[in-house]
Amino acid sequence: GAAPASDEDLRQIVRDHTQDIAQLRQDVGEIKLSQNNLRDEVIAMRAEGKQWRVNSDQKTESLQTSIDKLTREMAVRNGVEQERNRQSQERTQALRRLSLFFGMLCAILGLISTTLFSSQT
Structure with a gap:
């Protein structure tokens, strides 16, 4: 038993x-709309992340290239320095031999001259 509702109700x-x-x-x-905006933001963030990764990889590669180049230059400079040292040592030894030769020559000439002068007296 409940009374039926009126049309207005x-x-x-x-x-x-x-x-x-x-x-x-x-x-x-x-x-x-919020979901679409979030999706667009996620897509943008992924794109930024990918771009950041690409840029980071490029910077890393550039840095590695620079390090490799510097290593090669240092190796070349070390090689050049070693060659200079070797040449310097060769020159020093050549000068020592030459000095020794002149020293011996002077000693021999001194002995000869001493012998000649002593025989004159």
């Missing part, structure tokens, strides 16, 4: 439900 209920449905549709639309 039913119309009010239908209007309320219609408003509720409209509000739900609006909320769903806003949620979809």
